[in-house]
Structure formats: C-alpha cells, structure tokens
Amino acid sequence: MKKALSFISALALLATATACGGTKSSSDQGNGDTGTSQSESSNGGGEKKEGKQTINLWSFTDEVPKMVEKYISLHPEFAEKYTVKTTIVPTTEGAYQPALDKALTGGGSDAPDMYCAEAAFVLKYTQGEMASYAAPYKDLGIDVDNEIKAADIAQYTVDIGSNNGNVVGLGYQATGGAFIYRRSVAKAAFGSDDPKTVEEKIGGGSNSWDKFFECAEELKGKGYGIVSGDGDIWHAVENSSPTGWVVDGKLNIDPKREEFLDLSKKLKDNGYHNDTEDWGDAWFADMKGEGSKEVLGFFGPAWLINYTLSQNCGSWKETGEKDENGDPIKELDTSIGTYGDWAVCQPPIGFFWGGTWVLANKDSKVKEGVGELIDWITLNCTQDGLQYMWANGTFDTSNPTKDCVASGTVLKMSNGEVDFLGGQNMFDAFEAGNKLANGKNLTPYDETINQKWRGQVRQYTAGNKSRDEAIKDFKQEVADELDIH
Known part of the structure; x- marks a missing residue:
C-alpha cells in the first residue's frame, strides 16, 4: 500500500491560505515577516461588495479556513450573503497571539469576527485576559445546551471553552488520548x-x-x-x-x-x-x-x-x-x-x-453568519456536518484521513x-x-511552564541535578520569565 503526499504538504498547515470559487487572493501581502497570509472566499473582502457582508476569519493554520470554504461550496445561499476574508498567521516564533490581540483590541472593520485558538493558549481567549472579546455561542443564535447534549460533545472541550457558565468556544476535533x-x-x-x-x-x-x-x-x-x-x-x-x-x-x-x-x-x-x-x-x-x-x-x-x-x-x-x-x-x-x-x-x-477551539467576537456585526459557520463546524452531528465528514475521511477526497471528532454522536455513526x-x-x-480527559487544569501559561518543567526533569534524570535542585531552579525560571512565584 502506498500513500501519495506532496513534499511540502506537511508544512502547508503552517501558512497556506487557499480560497474557493471566485476568489481574489491577496496572499503574501501580510504583516511584515510574520508569515501572515490573507485570502477572500466568495467575492471581495474588507468592505461590503455587491450587497454582501464580510466575515473576517483569523487562524494560525489553513484548517478552519478550508472548512469555511467547504461550507461555502455546499451552501451557495450563504455565499450570496457573505464573503469571508481569511488572515492566517502561523504560531511559529509566537507571531499569532500578538497579531490576533492587536486585531481584537483595535476593533473596526478589520477586527476578527471569528478566530481560532489552540490548546496551548486557548484559555487566554476563553477565560483569561482576552476573554472579554469572546461572544457566548447563545448570542450567535446557537441553541447551545440542547445541541451539546444532542451531539454528545466531549466534556473537556466544553469546560475549556466556557466562561462563567457560557460556552464561548468549542472544538471540532477531539484529542482524548x-x-x-x-x-x-x-x-x-x-x-x-x-x-x-x-x-x-x-x-x-x-x-x-x-x-x-x-x-x-x-x-x-x-x-x-x-x-x-x-x-x-x-x-x-x-x-x-x-x-x-x-x-x-x-x-x-x-x-x-x-x-x-x-x-x-x-x-x-x-x-x-x-x-x-x-x-x-x-x-x-x-x-x-x-x-x-x-x-x-x-x-x-x-x-x-x-x-x-x-x-x-x-x-x-x-x-x-x-x-x-x-x-x-x-x-x-x-x-x-x-x-x-x-x-x-x-x-x-x-x-x-492539543486541539483547536473556534470563537466569535462579541462586537461582530455579522453574528448570524458567524454562528452558522461555527454551528456547522462544532455542533452539527448529522451526515451533512463537518464532524461527520472529518470522522469518515470524506471532507477532502484527495486526502481521505479519518480523525476523531468532538461529537460522540458522530463517532458512534462513523x-x-x-x-x-x-x-x-x-x-x-x-x-x-x-x-x-480533564479540561479543568489548564492555565494561560502552560506552554512556557511546561517547557521549563520538562527541561528541569531531564536535568534531574540525567544526574546533573538533585531532585530538590531541579524544583528550585524550575521555580526560579518561572519567576524570572513570568513573574509568578
């Protein structure tokens, strides 16, 4: 058995933005050397064109943008109402979060309407310092509680995506081990x-x-x-x-x-x-x-x-x-x-x-359209939803990979x-x-602290430090970089 793959396809998830239909691409016109790329699905972007409203989508890979393109291709009535402008900033060298934060705080017509966050930093956007920008899913026209129950969504993803009892982010992929x-x-x-x-x-x-x-x-x-x-x-x-x-x-x-x-x-x-x-x-x-x-x-x-x-x-x-x-x-x-x-x-x-959560901006002017996309990606548990396609390898016929999804209902029918x-x-x-899986032990600092902890553990197991020295040095490193004691 052989599987074909482009030499760079493994890297494509880092920076590629593609568009569907009558796309006018503005790739490589991003922010300096951050690797930012932009594309516009349907016609236009930035401003209303031909009576359409623009949805600004921000992501760190092309995974969710491609899902949006798929939805547009399957729902021409959506494409008649909305155009989606995609901005992709890879997480390499820590570029994504500062760029997203600047866009959220800046507001205006270029602010993200819909944006993605991965497990390493998602709590910052659902429960941490940037959580105030996240819209409760119920404000997007989503029947959250009933749909979560019907889809049998993995609880850890709900816990991570909730803020004061309101769901503000959910994933499509389940990453239970x-x-x-x-x-x-x-x-x-x-x-x-x-x-x-x-x-x-x-x-x-x-x-x-x-x-x-x-x-x-x-x-x-x-x-x-x-x-x-x-x-x-x-x-x-x-x-x-x-x-x-x-x-x-x-x-x-x-x-x-x-x-x-x-x-x-x-x-x-x-x-x-x-x-x-x-x-x-x-x-x-x-x-x-x-x-x-x-x-x-x-x-x-x-x-x-x-x-x-x-x-x-x-x-x-x-x-x-x-x-x-x-x-x-x-x-x-x-x-x-x-x-x-x-x-x-x-x-x-x-x-x-791991995993990716999808959020919406509480100040978005296109909540109905954003809610339609998010609902299809994270909660639709029919054979027409993203998760069924993702689980059964039918999302991309050229790459029929089956993946585990957040909906237990979908997994049972797949x-x-x-x-x-x-x-x-x-x-x-x-x-x-x-x-x-447990989703109640994350913090916004996990990526940095985990790296320091594992480094000290390896120093200890290699015999370079005592157990107490490794713990002491770990605490000092965290204090020095994050001012957390």
Whole structure:
C-alpha cells in the first residue's frame, strides 16, 4: 500500500491560505515577516461588495479556513450573503497571539469576527485576559445546551471553552488520548496483540501507573522498551492532575505533576525506554522500529496517528512528479517499516493533547453568519456536518484521513477502521479517552511552564541535578520569565 503526499504538504498547515470559487487572493501581502497570509472566499473582502457582508476569519493554520470554504461550496445561499476574508498567521516564533490581540483590541472593520485558538493558549481567549472579546455561542443564535447534549460533545472541550457558565468556544476535533502500540511487539511479549490483552497489561483505565511499570519490567526482560522517551507519558501526567500550574496567581506544583520527576527517573534508571525527546529524530526512528531497542508504544490522540506516526513508519520516495507549486511529490512506501503493525487501547490515565477551539467576537456585526459557520463546524452531528465528514475521511477526497471528532454522536455513526491500525476501529478507544480527559487544569501559561518543567526533569534524570535542585531552579525560571512565584 502506498500513500501519495506532496513534499511540502506537511508544512502547508503552517501558512497556506487557499480560497474557493471566485476568489481574489491577496496572499503574501501580510504583516511584515510574520508569515501572515490573507485570502477572500466568495467575492471581495474588507468592505461590503455587491450587497454582501464580510466575515473576517483569523487562524494560525489553513484548517478552519478550508472548512469555511467547504461550507461555502455546499451552501451557495450563504455565499450570496457573505464573503469571508481569511488572515492566517502561523504560531511559529509566537507571531499569532500578538497579531490576533492587536486585531481584537483595535476593533473596526478589520477586527476578527471569528478566530481560532489552540490548546496551548486557548484559555487566554476563553477565560483569561482576552476573554472579554469572546461572544457566548447563545448570542450567535446557537441553541447551545440542547445541541451539546444532542451531539454528545466531549466534556473537556466544553469546560475549556466556557466562561462563567457560557460556552464561548468549542472544538471540532477531539484529542482524548489512547495508548498506540505495536502489534508485533505485543505478540512477541504477551502472546497476543488484542487490544483487551494490552489494555490489561498496561492497566488501561486504572488511573494508576502501577501495572504500566510492571509491564515495563516484563518487556525489559524480553528486550523491549515500553515507550520511546519520558515525553510519551508527560501529557497523561499533565492532563490528569487535579490542579494547574497557577492557582490564585501563584505557582502550583500539583503532586501528580511533581511525581513526573519520579516516573521519568524510573523509566530512565531501569532502561524502560530509549531516552528520546519527543519530536526528535530518535523519537521518529522508534516509530519505524529503528531505535536502539523496539518499543511497545506511544501515548497520544488520533492526530498523532494521522500526522505523525503514520508519516514516520515507512519510507518516503519521490515519484518523479511535481505538484501545482512545482514541488516534488513523494509517496510513502508502507511495505517498509511498521505501517499497519499498530493498534490502540485505553491508557492507564485519561488525558487529552492539543486541539483547536473556534470563537466569535462579541462586537461582530455579522453574528448570524458567524454562528452558522461555527454551528456547522462544532455542533452539527448529522451526515451533512463537518464532524461527520472529518470522522469518515470524506471532507477532502484527495486526502481521505479519518480523525476523531468532538461529537460522540458522530463517532458512534462513523466508520473508524483504518489500515494503519490493521483495520481496527480506532473510535472505540478514542471515544473512551475523550470521556476520561480533564479540561479543568489548564492555565494561560502552560506552554512556557511546561517547557521549563520538562527541561528541569531531564536535568534531574540525567544526574546533573538533585531532585530538590531541579524544583528550585524550575521555580526560579518561572519567576524570572513570568513573574509568578
């Protein structure tokens, strides 16, 4: 089996803005070197044209803009009333948030009517310093409570997107985590690759790491690691803690997060992993089964399968053809490596990792149109909605990737069988993960604090610092950069 992919398609999510229909593009006329790009779906932008109203959409990738384009293509009556002007500012080098903040506070005709925020900073816009700009979904003409119930939206996404009891943001993607494991390693170590067997071995759903480390010892005796690096368990640790990094304006080290020091050291001292760092070459090598020892699996949501694991389990080769931009097209030869040698089961600890929330500006003059778009993206649980298309791989026929969505109703009516998992229906495990995830421990400072915490943990496990020194230095770094003590 082979999958074709443009050489730059993985990068396209960072900065590409495309438009549908009779688009007049103004790409590359953005703000200096921030990578900003703009496009106008339907005709015009900025001002009313031919009696239409403009909806200004801001995002950090082209994912939501493409959803809007899809809606416009399917609903010509919407295109007769509205034109959508898209501004995309990548999050690279921290460019997106300052640009979005400036646009929101500046107001006027160029202010965002609809905008996106990812998990790393979404609380700033739903509950933090920029939350005052977010419109309650009910003000957009959305029957919020009844639609959330009907769609069976994962609760953690609702918690994150709520402010004083009002929903101001929801996601379309669900990023509840599962344990994604190698079938061949499970067979060799346990005699079975059945998800129920592996789930029992690692303590799936137990809310404890005890059986996981018993399994790690068993795997070690047979020459395998249980995970690639300590980062593979971090998101489960982080997002299962009762409290976040900042409580009442003060730095808070939840006992479950402090325990990561001990869990990480236990993994390293006992040789239970390959001591890789996530997103590094060695981490990717473990996905292909080419690390210092083969590992059982990785913790992650469905997007980790679709956009990371599956892309690093085979061999990429140029086809000799080029895409519309003149870039070489590559294809993934899945006969090489570990593609298809994977399955998913429930993790020991419930967690989520990542996601995008969609918000509206309370001062928008086009709330009806914005509400129509947001409702279709985040709450429509019919076969005509975005989430059904997203879950079943029909959104983009050229890239029929199935992904986990926020609506449990949609997941139950969708086919989650994928070749990468040997034909397993991944939605069974991920729907359970979505329900276990906790959305009440985030803070607007998580991206910065997490980086500092994990750096100090690695210093400790490497033997460069004592446990107390690592904690002390972590507190000092947070105080120095964020003035949080």
